[in-house]
Amino acid sequence: MSITFSNELVELLTKKDTVKVIATTDALGTPHVVVKDSLQLNESNQLIYFELLESSQTNKNLVHSIWFNRPVAVALIGSGGESYQIKGKPVKAIVSGLLFRDYYIKIREQLGDVDLAAVWVIEPFEVIDQRFDTRSQEEAIRHPYFKHLDRLAK
Amino acid sequence: MMSIVPKPQATELSFEEVAAKYPQFPRLLLLKTDLQRRGVYYTKQALSKVDPAIHQLGGTHIFGTRDGVLTQRPEALILRDGTSVITSPTPLEQNPYIVDFRDGRLVVTDGGVELEEIEYWTKPDYYNLTTSSGIPMSHVASARPQRLYLMPSRYCHFWTDNQGCLFCDIVNNLKRQKTEINLPGRLKPEDVAETVREALKEPGRFTAICLTSGSDFHGAEDFDAEVDYYIEILKAIGENFATPKFPSQLIATAFTEKQLERIYRETGLLSYTPDIEVLNERLFEWICSGKARWVGYQEWKRRMVRAVEIFGRGRVNTCIVAGVELAKPHGFQDEAEALQAVLAEAEDLASQGVSTVYTVWVPRPGSYLRGQKNASLEYYVRLALGLQELRQKYQLSIDHDDYRRCGNHPDSDLARICQL
Numbered sequence: 001m002s003i004t005f006s007n008e009l010v011e012l013l014t015k016k017d018t019v020k021v022i023a024t025t026d027a028l029g030t031p032h033v034v035v036k037d038s039l040q041l042n043e044s045n046q047l048i049y050f051e052l053l054e055s056s057q058t059n060k061n062l063v064h065s066i067w068f069n070r071p072v073a074v075a076l077i078g079s080g081g082e083s084y085q086i087k088g089k090p091v092k093a094i095v096s097g098l099l100f101r102d103y104y105i106k107i108r109e110q111l112g113d114v115d116l117a118a119v120w121v122i123e124p125f126e127v128i129d130q131r132f133d134t135r136s137q138e139e140a141i142r143h144p145y146f147k148h149l150d151r152l153a154k
Numbered sequence: 155m156m157s158i159v160p161k162p163q164a165t166e167l168s169f170e171e172v173a174a175k176y177p178q179f180p181r182l183l184l185l186k187t188d189l190q191r192r193g194v195y196y197t198k199q200a201l202s203k204v205d206p207a208i209h210q211l212g213g214t215h216i217f218g219t220r221d222g223v224l225t226q227r228p229e230a231l232i233l234r235d236g237t238s239v240i241t242s243p244t245p246l247e248q249n250p251y252i253v254d255f256r257d258g259r260l261v262v263t264d265g266g267v268e269l270e271e272i273e274y275w276t277k278p279d280y281y282n283l284t285t286s287s288g289i290p291m292s293h294v295a296s297a298r299p300q301r302l303y304l305m306p307s308r309y310c311h312f313w314t315d316n317q318g319c320l321f322c323d324i325v326n327n328l329k330r331q332k333t334e335i336n337l338p339g340r341l342k343p344e345d346v347a348e349t350v351r352e353a354l355k356e357p358g359r360f361t362a363i364c365l366t367s368g369s370d371f372h373g374a375e376d377f378d379a380e381v382d383y384y385i386e387i388l389k390a391i392g393e394n395f396a397t398p399k400f401p402s403q404l405i406a407t408a409f410t411e412k413q414l415e416r417i418y419r420e421t422g423l424l425s426y427t428p429d430i431e432v433l434n435e436r437l438f439e440w441i442c443s444g445k446a447r448w449v450g451y452q453e454w455k456r457r458m459v460r461a462v463e464i465f466g467r468g469r470v471n472t473c474i475v476a477g478v479e480l481a482k483p484h485g486f487q488d489e490a491e492a493l494q495a496v497l498a499e500a501e502d503l504a505s506q507g508v509s510t511v512y513t514v515w516v517p518r519p520g521s522y523l524r525g526q527k528n529a530s531l532e533y534y535v536r537l538a539l540g541l542q543e544l545r546q547k548y549q550l551s552i553d554h555d556d557y558r559r560c561g562n563h564p565d566s567d568l569a570r571i572c573q574l
Binding site: 026027054055057060061063064066067068091092093094095096097098100101103104105108116118 | 276
Protein backbone atom coordinates (compact mmCIF):
# COMPACT_ATOMS: atom_id res chain seq x y z
CA MET A 1 0.00 0.00 0.00
CA SER A 2 1.35 3.44 -0.93
CA ILE A 3 -0.38 5.45 1.82
CA THR A 4 -0.73 5.09 5.55
CA PHE A 5 -3.96 5.58 7.43
CA SER A 6 -3.92 7.65 10.60
CA ASN A 7 -5.18 6.11 13.81
CA GLU A 8 -8.15 8.47 13.67
CA LEU A 9 -9.06 7.22 10.22
CA VAL A 10 -8.65 3.59 11.16
CA GLU A 11 -10.90 4.17 14.16
CA LEU A 12 -13.50 5.95 12.03
CA LEU A 13 -13.76 2.90 9.81
CA THR A 14 -14.49 0.66 12.77
CA LYS A 15 -17.08 2.85 14.51
CA LYS A 16 -20.70 1.88 14.02
CA ASP A 17 -21.95 5.48 13.89
CA THR A 18 -19.60 6.55 11.11
CA VAL A 19 -21.43 7.29 7.88
CA LYS A 20 -19.61 5.52 5.04
CA VAL A 21 -20.34 6.45 1.46
CA ILE A 22 -18.90 5.20 -1.82
CA ALA A 23 -18.99 7.14 -5.07
CA THR A 24 -18.54 5.38 -8.39
CA THR A 25 -19.15 6.20 -12.03
CA ASP A 26 -20.53 4.19 -14.91
CA ALA A 27 -19.24 3.87 -18.47
CA LEU A 28 -20.67 7.28 -19.35
CA GLY A 29 -19.19 8.96 -16.29
CA THR A 30 -22.53 9.23 -14.51
CA PRO A 31 -21.86 9.32 -10.77
CA HIS A 32 -23.56 7.03 -8.30
CA VAL A 33 -23.27 7.63 -4.57
CA VAL A 34 -24.56 5.30 -1.87
CA VAL A 35 -24.06 4.49 1.78
CA LYS A 36 -22.17 1.25 2.35
CA ASP A 37 -22.03 0.37 6.04
CA SER A 38 -19.82 -2.63 5.39
CA LEU A 39 -16.83 -0.55 4.28
CA GLN A 40 -13.82 -1.58 6.37
CA LEU A 41 -10.11 -2.22 6.24
CA ASN A 42 -8.62 -5.62 5.57
CA GLU A 43 -5.34 -6.86 7.05
CA SER A 44 -3.44 -5.33 4.11
CA ASN A 45 -4.85 -1.85 4.83
CA GLN A 46 -6.99 -1.93 1.75
CA LEU A 47 -10.62 -0.91 1.81
CA ILE A 48 -13.12 -3.69 1.36
CA TYR A 49 -16.87 -3.74 1.25
CA PHE A 50 -19.52 -6.41 0.97
CA GLU A 51 -21.72 -6.04 -2.10
CA LEU A 52 -24.96 -7.82 -1.33
CA LEU A 53 -26.72 -7.20 -4.62
CA GLU A 54 -25.37 -8.52 -7.93
CA SER A 55 -27.60 -6.06 -9.80
CA SER A 56 -26.53 -2.95 -7.88
CA GLN A 57 -25.27 0.01 -9.85
CA THR A 58 -22.30 0.27 -7.51
CA ASN A 59 -21.38 -3.32 -8.32
CA LYS A 60 -21.57 -2.67 -12.05
CA ASN A 61 -19.62 0.55 -11.74
CA LEU A 62 -16.89 -1.20 -9.78
CA VAL A 63 -16.60 -3.81 -12.52
CA HIS A 64 -16.23 -0.98 -15.01
CA SER A 65 -13.62 0.65 -12.82
CA ILE A 66 -11.53 -2.47 -12.40
CA TRP A 67 -11.76 -3.13 -16.12
CA PHE A 68 -10.71 0.35 -17.16
CA ASN A 69 -8.52 1.31 -14.20
CA ARG A 70 -10.77 4.11 -13.02
CA PRO A 71 -10.85 5.49 -9.48
CA VAL A 72 -13.64 5.51 -6.96
CA ALA A 73 -14.08 7.63 -3.84
CA VAL A 74 -15.12 6.87 -0.30
CA ALA A 75 -16.35 9.44 2.19
CA LEU A 76 -16.35 8.90 5.95
CA ILE A 77 -18.25 11.19 8.28
CA GLY A 78 -17.80 10.68 12.00
CA SER A 79 -20.19 11.67 14.78
CA GLY A 80 -17.51 13.96 16.22
CA GLY A 81 -17.24 16.03 13.04
CA GLU A 82 -14.46 13.99 11.44
CA SER A 83 -14.62 13.95 7.67
CA TYR A 84 -12.34 12.14 5.26
CA GLN A 85 -12.31 11.30 1.60
CA ILE A 86 -10.34 8.32 0.38
CA LYS A 87 -9.66 7.86 -3.31
CA GLY A 88 -8.74 4.44 -4.55
CA LYS A 89 -9.02 1.92 -7.33
CA PRO A 90 -10.75 -1.44 -7.17
CA VAL A 91 -8.09 -4.10 -7.54
CA LYS A 92 -9.97 -7.29 -6.86
CA ALA A 93 -13.48 -8.73 -6.80
CA ILE A 94 -13.74 -11.78 -4.57
CA VAL A 95 -16.67 -13.77 -5.96
CA SER A 96 -15.76 -17.34 -5.07
CA GLY A 97 -13.31 -19.49 -3.16
CA LEU A 98 -12.52 -20.08 0.47
CA LEU A 99 -12.21 -16.41 1.40
CA PHE A 100 -15.53 -15.65 -0.25
CA ARG A 101 -17.13 -18.44 1.73
CA ASP A 102 -15.79 -17.01 4.98
CA TYR A 103 -17.12 -13.58 4.10
CA TYR A 104 -20.48 -15.07 3.06
CA ILE A 105 -20.85 -16.80 6.40
CA LYS A 106 -19.78 -13.68 8.28
CA ILE A 107 -22.20 -11.30 6.57
CA ARG A 108 -25.11 -13.69 7.03
CA GLU A 109 -24.30 -14.00 10.71
CA GLN A 110 -24.42 -10.22 10.94
CA LEU A 111 -27.41 -9.44 8.73
CA GLY A 112 -29.49 -12.61 8.47
CA ASP A 113 -30.72 -14.11 5.20
CA VAL A 114 -28.87 -11.91 2.74
CA ASP A 115 -26.82 -12.89 -0.29
CA LEU A 116 -23.32 -11.82 -1.16
CA ALA A 117 -22.43 -10.93 -4.73
CA ALA A 118 -18.82 -9.92 -4.16
CA VAL A 119 -16.34 -8.53 -1.71
CA TRP A 120 -14.60 -5.61 -3.40
CA VAL A 121 -11.01 -4.73 -2.56
CA ILE A 122 -10.09 -1.11 -3.11
CA GLU A 123 -6.48 0.02 -3.05
CA PRO A 124 -6.36 3.56 -1.64
CA PHE A 125 -4.02 6.10 -3.21
CA GLU A 126 -5.08 9.37 -1.56
CA VAL A 127 -6.59 10.45 1.73
CA ILE A 128 -8.02 13.93 2.12
CA ASP A 129 -9.06 15.49 5.42
CA GLN A 130 -12.33 17.09 4.41
CA ARG A 131 -13.06 18.88 7.70
CA PHE A 132 -14.07 22.47 7.05
CA ASP A 133 -11.50 23.90 9.48
CA THR A 134 -8.70 21.95 7.83
CA ARG A 135 -9.77 22.87 4.33
CA SER A 136 -10.33 26.54 5.04
CA GLN A 137 -6.92 26.86 6.66
CA GLU A 138 -5.33 25.20 3.62
CA GLU A 139 -7.14 27.57 1.32
CA ALA A 140 -6.17 30.63 3.30
CA ILE A 141 -2.50 29.70 2.98
CA ARG A 142 -2.50 28.55 -0.65
CA HIS A 143 -5.04 30.95 -2.11
CA PRO A 144 -5.03 34.28 -0.27
CA TYR A 145 -7.12 35.85 -3.08
CA PHE A 146 -10.04 33.51 -2.44
CA LYS A 147 -11.91 35.77 -0.01
CA HIS A 148 -14.22 38.77 -0.18
CA LEU A 149 -12.55 42.06 0.66
CA ASP A 150 -15.30 43.21 3.02
CA ARG A 151 -14.07 40.49 5.36
CA LEU A 152 -10.68 42.23 5.48
CA ALA A 153 -12.02 45.81 5.73
CA LYS A 154 -11.32 47.89 8.85
CA MET B 155 -0.62 -4.75 -16.67
CA MET B 156 2.55 -5.01 -18.69
CA SER B 157 2.60 -5.10 -22.48
CA ILE B 158 2.57 -8.39 -24.28
CA VAL B 159 5.32 -9.28 -26.72
CA PRO B 160 3.32 -9.50 -29.94
CA LYS B 161 3.33 -12.70 -31.93
CA PRO B 162 1.05 -11.78 -34.81
CA GLN B 163 0.04 -14.03 -37.65
CA ALA B 164 0.57 -12.66 -41.16
CA THR B 165 -2.79 -10.91 -41.30
CA GLU B 166 -3.83 -10.91 -37.65
CA LEU B 167 -3.50 -8.06 -35.22
CA SER B 168 -1.43 -8.70 -32.11
CA PHE B 169 -2.88 -8.55 -28.61
CA GLU B 170 -1.71 -4.96 -28.11
CA GLU B 171 -2.99 -3.93 -31.53
CA VAL B 172 -6.42 -5.38 -30.75
CA ALA B 173 -6.40 -3.70 -27.34
CA ALA B 174 -5.58 -0.36 -28.96
CA LYS B 175 -8.15 -0.77 -31.72
CA TYR B 176 -10.96 -1.72 -29.32
CA PRO B 177 -10.40 0.32 -26.15
CA GLN B 178 -13.98 -0.33 -25.14
CA PHE B 179 -13.16 -4.03 -24.69
CA PRO B 180 -11.80 -4.68 -21.19
CA ARG B 181 -8.22 -5.82 -21.13
CA LEU B 182 -8.94 -8.57 -18.61
CA LEU B 183 -11.60 -10.04 -20.89
CA LEU B 184 -9.25 -9.68 -23.83
CA LEU B 185 -6.73 -11.76 -21.94
CA LYS B 186 -9.39 -14.33 -21.04
CA THR B 187 -10.42 -14.62 -24.69
CA ASP B 188 -6.84 -15.04 -25.86
CA LEU B 189 -6.05 -17.55 -23.12
CA GLN B 190 -8.88 -19.67 -24.46
CA ARG B 191 -7.90 -19.04 -28.05
CA ARG B 192 -4.25 -19.98 -27.65
CA GLY B 193 -4.43 -22.28 -24.66
CA VAL B 194 -2.15 -22.47 -21.65
CA TYR B 195 0.89 -24.40 -20.57
CA TYR B 196 1.55 -24.92 -16.87
CA THR B 197 5.21 -24.85 -15.82
CA LYS B 198 6.50 -27.32 -13.27
CA GLN B 199 6.69 -24.49 -10.77
CA ALA B 200 3.06 -23.59 -11.38
CA LEU B 201 2.01 -27.21 -11.05
CA SER B 202 3.97 -27.54 -7.83
CA LYS B 203 1.59 -25.01 -6.30
CA VAL B 204 -1.42 -27.16 -7.01
CA ASP B 205 -2.82 -28.60 -3.82
CA PRO B 206 -5.29 -31.40 -4.58
CA ALA B 207 -6.79 -30.85 -1.13
CA ILE B 208 -7.80 -27.31 -2.11
CA HIS B 209 -7.71 -26.86 -5.86
CA GLN B 210 -9.97 -28.20 -8.52
CA LEU B 211 -8.27 -30.37 -11.07
CA GLY B 212 -9.50 -31.20 -14.56
CA GLY B 213 -10.21 -34.56 -16.11
CA THR B 214 -13.95 -34.92 -15.66
CA HIS B 215 -15.04 -32.27 -18.15
CA ILE B 216 -17.21 -33.43 -21.03
CA PHE B 217 -14.63 -32.19 -23.54
CA GLY B 218 -10.99 -33.19 -23.82
CA THR B 219 -7.90 -30.99 -23.78
CA ARG B 220 -5.75 -29.61 -26.57
CA ASP B 221 -2.82 -31.79 -25.56
CA GLY B 222 -5.01 -34.86 -25.41
CA VAL B 223 -3.88 -35.68 -21.90
CA LEU B 224 -6.25 -36.50 -19.08
CA THR B 225 -3.65 -36.02 -16.33
CA GLN B 226 -5.10 -33.86 -13.65
CA ARG B 227 -4.04 -30.24 -13.91
CA PRO B 228 -5.83 -27.13 -12.74
CA GLU B 229 -9.18 -27.04 -14.45
CA ALA B 230 -9.27 -23.29 -14.73
CA LEU B 231 -7.97 -19.95 -13.57
CA ILE B 232 -9.65 -16.98 -11.98
CA LEU B 233 -8.61 -13.42 -12.69
CA ARG B 234 -8.65 -10.60 -10.16
CA ASP B 235 -12.00 -9.25 -11.35
CA GLY B 236 -13.64 -12.61 -10.64
CA THR B 237 -13.59 -13.71 -14.27
CA SER B 238 -13.16 -17.44 -14.77
CA VAL B 239 -11.00 -18.83 -17.54
CA ILE B 240 -11.57 -22.47 -18.35
CA THR B 241 -8.26 -23.51 -19.81
CA SER B 242 -7.14 -26.21 -22.14
CA PRO B 243 -3.60 -27.41 -21.47
CA THR B 244 -1.79 -27.01 -24.76
CA PRO B 245 1.54 -28.28 -26.13
CA LEU B 246 4.31 -25.66 -26.13
CA GLU B 247 4.80 -25.92 -29.87
CA GLN B 248 1.32 -24.42 -30.35
CA ASN B 249 2.42 -21.15 -28.67
CA PRO B 250 0.17 -21.10 -25.63
CA TYR B 251 0.30 -18.65 -22.76
CA ILE B 252 2.42 -19.84 -19.86
CA VAL B 253 1.15 -20.16 -16.30
CA ASP B 254 4.13 -19.82 -13.97
CA PHE B 255 4.97 -19.23 -10.34
CA ARG B 256 7.10 -16.11 -9.73
CA ASP B 257 7.91 -14.12 -6.61
CA GLY B 258 5.38 -16.03 -4.57
CA ARG B 259 2.54 -15.58 -7.05
CA LEU B 260 0.84 -17.54 -9.77
CA VAL B 261 0.98 -15.51 -12.96
CA VAL B 262 0.14 -15.67 -16.64
CA THR B 263 3.06 -14.81 -18.89
CA ASP B 264 3.69 -14.44 -22.59
CA GLY B 265 7.12 -14.22 -24.15
CA GLY B 266 8.57 -14.17 -20.64
CA VAL B 267 6.59 -11.07 -19.69
CA GLU B 268 4.28 -11.25 -16.69
CA LEU B 269 0.74 -10.17 -17.50
CA GLU B 270 -1.64 -10.89 -14.65
CA GLU B 271 -1.75 -12.64 -11.33
CA ILE B 272 -4.16 -15.57 -11.24
CA GLU B 273 -5.58 -18.07 -8.80
CA TYR B 274 -6.63 -21.65 -9.33
CA TRP B 275 -10.24 -22.64 -8.78
CA THR B 276 -10.91 -24.15 -5.39
CA LYS B 277 -12.74 -27.43 -5.27
CA PRO B 278 -16.01 -27.76 -3.37
CA ASP B 279 -16.32 -29.80 -0.19
CA TYR B 280 -18.40 -32.51 -1.84
CA TYR B 281 -15.47 -33.46 -4.08
CA ASN B 282 -14.09 -35.36 -1.09
CA LEU B 283 -17.19 -37.56 -0.84
CA THR B 284 -18.60 -40.59 -2.61
CA THR B 285 -22.23 -41.50 -3.14
CA SER B 286 -23.90 -44.37 -1.31
CA SER B 287 -23.37 -46.43 -4.45
CA GLY B 288 -19.63 -45.75 -4.31
CA ILE B 289 -19.23 -43.19 -7.08
CA PRO B 290 -16.99 -40.17 -6.36
CA MET B 291 -19.29 -37.19 -6.23
CA SER B 292 -16.81 -35.27 -8.40
CA HIS B 293 -17.73 -37.76 -11.12
CA VAL B 294 -21.41 -37.03 -10.67
CA ALA B 295 -21.23 -33.24 -10.68
CA SER B 296 -18.41 -31.03 -11.79
CA ALA B 297 -18.02 -27.62 -10.17
CA ARG B 298 -17.22 -24.16 -11.40
CA PRO B 299 -16.62 -21.36 -8.92
CA GLN B 300 -20.36 -20.75 -8.67
CA ARG B 301 -21.98 -23.35 -10.94
CA LEU B 302 -22.83 -26.96 -10.27
CA TYR B 303 -22.42 -28.77 -13.58
CA LEU B 304 -23.98 -32.15 -14.29
CA MET B 305 -23.35 -34.21 -17.40
CA PRO B 306 -25.83 -37.02 -16.85
CA SER B 307 -25.12 -38.86 -20.09
CA ARG B 308 -21.81 -38.35 -21.81
CA TYR B 309 -22.57 -40.42 -24.91
CA CYS B 310 -23.94 -38.64 -27.96
CA HIS B 311 -26.02 -40.93 -30.15
CA PHE B 312 -25.25 -38.89 -33.25
CA TRP B 313 -21.82 -40.54 -33.09
CA THR B 314 -23.36 -43.97 -33.57
CA ASP B 315 -24.02 -43.09 -37.21
CA ASN B 316 -20.81 -41.11 -37.48
CA GLN B 317 -22.80 -37.86 -37.34
CA GLY B 318 -21.27 -36.23 -34.29
CA CYS B 319 -20.50 -32.51 -34.56
CA LEU B 320 -17.12 -32.14 -36.23
CA PHE B 321 -15.61 -29.91 -33.51
CA CYS B 322 -16.74 -32.26 -30.73
CA ASP B 323 -14.74 -34.95 -28.96
CA ILE B 324 -17.06 -36.00 -26.16
CA VAL B 325 -17.35 -39.65 -27.15
CA ASN B 326 -13.61 -40.09 -27.67
CA ASN B 327 -13.05 -38.25 -24.40
CA LEU B 328 -15.59 -40.46 -22.63
CA LYS B 329 -13.78 -43.62 -23.76
CA ARG B 330 -10.59 -42.33 -22.21
CA GLN B 331 -12.33 -41.12 -19.04
CA LYS B 332 -13.98 -44.51 -18.54
CA THR B 333 -10.65 -46.27 -18.89
CA GLU B 334 -8.42 -43.91 -16.96
CA ILE B 335 -10.62 -42.57 -14.18
CA ASN B 336 -13.62 -44.92 -14.26
CA LEU B 337 -16.01 -42.09 -15.02
CA PRO B 338 -19.61 -43.30 -15.34
CA GLY B 339 -21.09 -42.71 -18.79
CA ARG B 340 -24.62 -42.37 -17.47
CA LEU B 341 -25.75 -41.16 -14.05
CA LYS B 342 -28.44 -42.58 -11.82
CA PRO B 343 -30.95 -40.10 -10.40
CA GLU B 344 -30.30 -41.22 -6.84
CA ASP B 345 -26.58 -40.46 -7.17
CA VAL B 346 -27.47 -37.03 -8.56
CA ALA B 347 -29.90 -36.29 -5.71
CA GLU B 348 -27.34 -37.29 -3.12
CA THR B 349 -24.53 -35.27 -4.70
CA VAL B 350 -26.62 -32.12 -5.07
CA ARG B 351 -27.74 -32.47 -1.44
CA GLU B 352 -24.12 -32.46 -0.33
CA ALA B 353 -23.19 -29.64 -2.69
CA LEU B 354 -25.87 -27.37 -1.26
CA LYS B 355 -24.48 -27.77 2.23
CA GLU B 356 -21.53 -25.55 1.39
CA PRO B 357 -22.54 -21.95 2.09
CA GLY B 358 -22.07 -19.46 -0.72
CA ARG B 359 -20.63 -21.98 -3.12
CA PHE B 360 -23.20 -22.28 -5.94
CA THR B 361 -25.64 -19.95 -7.65
CA ALA B 362 -26.91 -22.21 -10.44
CA ILE B 363 -27.18 -25.76 -11.67
CA CYS B 364 -26.48 -26.66 -15.28
CA LEU B 365 -27.16 -29.91 -17.09
CA THR B 366 -25.84 -31.04 -20.43
CA SER B 367 -25.56 -34.39 -22.15
CA GLY B 368 -25.05 -35.94 -25.52
CA SER B 369 -28.13 -36.12 -27.74
CA ASP B 370 -30.40 -39.16 -27.70
CA PHE B 371 -32.92 -39.34 -30.52
CA HIS B 372 -34.65 -42.52 -29.30
CA GLY B 373 -38.25 -42.62 -28.09
CA ALA B 374 -41.87 -42.65 -29.24
CA GLU B 375 -41.18 -39.20 -30.65
CA ASP B 376 -37.66 -38.24 -31.59
CA PHE B 377 -35.66 -37.30 -28.48
CA ASP B 378 -38.35 -38.46 -26.02
CA ALA B 379 -35.73 -40.69 -24.39
CA GLU B 380 -33.48 -37.67 -23.80
CA VAL B 381 -36.40 -35.64 -22.46
CA ASP B 382 -37.55 -38.44 -20.15
CA TYR B 383 -34.06 -38.80 -18.73
CA TYR B 384 -33.63 -35.07 -18.14
CA ILE B 385 -36.98 -34.97 -16.34
CA GLU B 386 -35.83 -37.83 -14.12
CA ILE B 387 -32.57 -36.10 -13.33
CA LEU B 388 -34.15 -32.68 -12.80
CA LYS B 389 -36.73 -34.16 -10.44
CA ALA B 390 -33.93 -35.80 -8.48
CA ILE B 391 -32.18 -32.44 -8.23
CA GLY B 392 -35.42 -30.72 -7.28
CA GLU B 393 -35.87 -32.98 -4.25
CA ASN B 394 -33.26 -30.81 -2.58
CA PHE B 395 -35.00 -27.48 -3.00
CA ALA B 396 -37.71 -25.86 -0.92
CA THR B 397 -38.94 -23.91 -3.95
CA PRO B 398 -40.67 -25.40 -7.00
CA LYS B 399 -38.22 -23.69 -9.36
CA PHE B 400 -34.50 -23.17 -8.85
CA PRO B 401 -31.76 -21.32 -10.81
CA SER B 402 -30.95 -23.86 -13.48
CA GLN B 403 -30.05 -24.26 -17.13
CA LEU B 404 -30.50 -27.14 -19.53
CA ILE B 405 -28.11 -27.29 -22.49
CA ALA B 406 -29.71 -29.86 -24.77
CA THR B 407 -31.13 -30.74 -28.14
CA ALA B 408 -33.80 -28.44 -29.59
CA PHE B 409 -36.96 -30.14 -28.35
CA THR B 410 -40.52 -29.71 -29.58
CA GLU B 411 -42.96 -27.43 -27.77
CA LYS B 412 -44.72 -30.45 -26.32
CA GLN B 413 -41.46 -31.81 -24.91
CA LEU B 414 -40.46 -28.43 -23.53
CA GLU B 415 -43.82 -27.88 -21.90
CA ARG B 416 -43.39 -31.23 -20.16
CA ILE B 417 -39.92 -30.31 -18.92
CA TYR B 418 -41.01 -26.87 -17.73
CA ARG B 419 -44.20 -28.13 -16.09
CA GLU B 420 -42.76 -31.22 -14.42
CA THR B 421 -39.42 -29.89 -13.15
CA GLY B 422 -37.79 -26.91 -11.49
CA LEU B 423 -35.92 -25.88 -14.63
CA LEU B 424 -35.77 -22.13 -15.29
CA SER B 425 -33.79 -21.69 -18.52
CA TYR B 426 -33.04 -23.51 -21.73
CA THR B 427 -30.06 -23.46 -24.07
CA PRO B 428 -30.27 -25.60 -27.22
CA ASP B 429 -26.84 -25.08 -28.74
CA ILE B 430 -27.05 -24.45 -32.48
CA GLU B 431 -23.20 -24.46 -32.60
CA VAL B 432 -22.89 -22.56 -35.90
CA LEU B 433 -25.15 -19.78 -37.19
CA ASN B 434 -25.18 -20.68 -40.84
CA GLU B 435 -27.43 -23.26 -42.44
CA ARG B 436 -24.93 -24.55 -45.00
CA LEU B 437 -22.21 -24.98 -42.39
CA PHE B 438 -24.66 -26.44 -39.84
CA GLU B 439 -25.39 -29.24 -42.29
CA TRP B 440 -21.68 -29.91 -42.74
CA ILE B 441 -20.45 -29.48 -39.16
CA CYS B 442 -23.50 -30.74 -37.24
CA SER B 443 -24.81 -33.44 -39.57
CA GLY B 444 -26.59 -35.30 -36.75
CA LYS B 445 -28.44 -32.18 -35.59
CA ALA B 446 -29.20 -31.35 -39.22
CA ARG B 447 -30.57 -34.80 -39.94
CA TRP B 448 -32.73 -35.17 -36.83
CA VAL B 449 -33.95 -31.58 -36.45
CA GLY B 450 -32.64 -29.30 -39.20
CA TYR B 451 -31.35 -25.75 -39.02
CA GLN B 452 -34.58 -23.87 -39.61
CA GLU B 453 -36.53 -26.15 -37.29
CA TRP B 454 -33.85 -25.72 -34.62
CA LYS B 455 -34.29 -21.98 -34.84
CA ARG B 456 -38.06 -22.27 -34.80
CA ARG B 457 -37.99 -24.44 -31.70
CA MET B 458 -35.74 -21.97 -29.89
CA VAL B 459 -38.12 -19.12 -30.65
CA ARG B 460 -41.11 -21.17 -29.45
CA ALA B 461 -39.19 -22.00 -26.28
CA VAL B 462 -39.29 -18.31 -25.34
CA GLU B 463 -43.07 -18.60 -24.97
CA ILE B 464 -42.53 -21.36 -22.43
CA PHE B 465 -39.49 -20.16 -20.48
CA GLY B 466 -39.82 -16.41 -20.99
CA ARG B 467 -37.61 -13.71 -22.47
CA GLY B 468 -34.08 -13.74 -21.11
CA ARG B 469 -34.36 -17.44 -20.28
CA VAL B 470 -33.66 -18.98 -23.69
CA ASN B 471 -30.37 -18.70 -25.46
CA THR B 472 -28.12 -20.67 -27.76
CA CYS B 473 -24.39 -21.12 -27.87
CA ILE B 474 -22.12 -21.19 -30.88
CA VAL B 475 -18.63 -22.59 -31.18
CA ALA B 476 -17.14 -19.35 -32.38
CA GLY B 477 -14.57 -19.71 -35.08
CA VAL B 478 -15.78 -23.06 -36.41
CA GLU B 479 -17.60 -21.15 -39.15
CA LEU B 480 -14.11 -20.57 -40.56
CA ALA B 481 -13.12 -24.24 -40.52
CA LYS B 482 -11.62 -25.65 -43.67
CA PRO B 483 -12.47 -26.64 -46.31
CA HIS B 484 -16.09 -25.46 -46.37
CA GLY B 485 -16.12 -22.59 -43.87
CA PHE B 486 -16.03 -18.88 -44.58
CA GLN B 487 -12.69 -17.79 -45.99
CA ASP B 488 -12.98 -14.22 -44.81
CA GLU B 489 -13.46 -13.28 -41.17
CA ALA B 490 -15.38 -10.10 -41.96
CA GLU B 491 -17.83 -12.02 -44.09
CA ALA B 492 -18.21 -14.69 -41.40
CA LEU B 493 -18.80 -12.12 -38.69
CA GLN B 494 -21.45 -10.31 -40.68
CA ALA B 495 -23.28 -13.55 -41.43
CA VAL B 496 -23.14 -14.78 -37.83
CA LEU B 497 -24.31 -11.49 -36.35
CA ALA B 498 -27.15 -11.25 -38.87
CA GLU B 499 -28.45 -14.63 -37.77
CA ALA B 500 -27.89 -13.73 -34.13
CA GLU B 501 -29.95 -10.59 -34.61
CA ASP B 502 -32.74 -12.57 -36.21
CA LEU B 503 -32.83 -14.75 -33.10
CA ALA B 504 -32.47 -11.85 -30.66
CA SER B 505 -35.37 -10.01 -32.27
CA GLN B 506 -37.47 -13.03 -31.36
CA GLY B 507 -36.22 -13.29 -27.80
CA VAL B 508 -33.34 -15.76 -28.17
CA SER B 509 -29.90 -14.60 -27.09
CA THR B 510 -26.67 -15.99 -28.54
CA VAL B 511 -23.48 -16.57 -26.56
CA TYR B 512 -20.24 -18.09 -27.74
CA THR B 513 -17.45 -20.32 -26.59
CA VAL B 514 -14.05 -20.04 -28.22
CA TRP B 515 -13.50 -22.95 -30.60
CA VAL B 516 -10.71 -25.14 -29.25
CA PRO B 517 -9.63 -27.57 -31.99
CA ARG B 518 -9.23 -30.72 -29.95
CA PRO B 519 -7.17 -33.74 -31.01
CA GLY B 520 -10.11 -36.07 -30.43
CA SER B 521 -12.34 -34.19 -32.88
CA TYR B 522 -12.67 -34.41 -36.64
CA LEU B 523 -11.45 -30.83 -37.02
CA ARG B 524 -8.26 -31.45 -35.06
CA GLY B 525 -5.18 -29.58 -36.16
CA GLN B 526 -7.12 -26.62 -37.56
CA LYS B 527 -6.72 -23.03 -36.45
CA ASN B 528 -9.37 -21.02 -34.69
CA ALA B 529 -10.16 -17.38 -35.45
CA SER B 530 -8.12 -14.23 -34.77
CA LEU B 531 -8.36 -12.43 -31.47
CA GLU B 532 -9.92 -9.47 -33.26
CA TYR B 533 -12.69 -11.72 -34.57
CA TYR B 534 -13.57 -12.88 -31.09
CA VAL B 535 -13.59 -9.32 -29.77
CA ARG B 536 -15.86 -8.07 -32.53
CA LEU B 537 -18.16 -11.03 -32.07
CA ALA B 538 -18.37 -10.51 -28.30
CA LEU B 539 -19.15 -6.82 -28.71
CA GLY B 540 -21.71 -7.59 -31.41
CA LEU B 541 -23.55 -10.22 -29.38
CA GLN B 542 -23.71 -8.08 -26.24
CA GLU B 543 -24.93 -5.11 -28.29
CA LEU B 544 -27.75 -7.30 -29.59
CA ARG B 545 -28.74 -8.24 -26.06
CA GLN B 546 -28.90 -4.58 -25.14
CA LYS B 547 -30.78 -3.64 -28.27
CA TYR B 548 -33.43 -6.29 -27.68
CA GLN B 549 -33.34 -6.03 -23.87
CA LEU B 550 -32.37 -9.65 -23.28
CA SER B 551 -30.81 -10.46 -19.95
CA ILE B 552 -28.36 -13.38 -19.80
CA ASP B 553 -28.29 -13.95 -16.02
CA HIS B 554 -28.43 -17.74 -16.35
CA ASP B 555 -25.39 -17.89 -18.65
CA ASP B 556 -23.25 -15.02 -17.40
CA TYR B 557 -19.78 -14.71 -15.87
CA ARG B 558 -20.88 -16.36 -12.66
CA ARG B 559 -23.53 -18.87 -13.66
CA CYS B 560 -21.28 -20.13 -16.45
CA GLY B 561 -18.03 -18.20 -16.97
CA ASN B 562 -17.17 -19.62 -20.39
CA HIS B 563 -18.48 -16.84 -22.67
CA PRO B 564 -16.40 -13.69 -23.19
CA ASP B 565 -19.46 -11.99 -24.65
CA SER B 566 -21.76 -12.56 -21.71
CA ASP B 567 -18.99 -11.44 -19.35
CA LEU B 568 -19.59 -7.98 -20.84
CA ALA B 569 -23.10 -8.05 -19.38
CA ARG B 570 -21.62 -7.42 -15.94
CA ILE B 571 -21.67 -3.68 -16.53
CA CYS B 572 -25.09 -3.54 -18.19
CA GLN B 573 -28.45 -3.00 -16.54
CA LEU B 574 -30.97 -5.40 -18.02
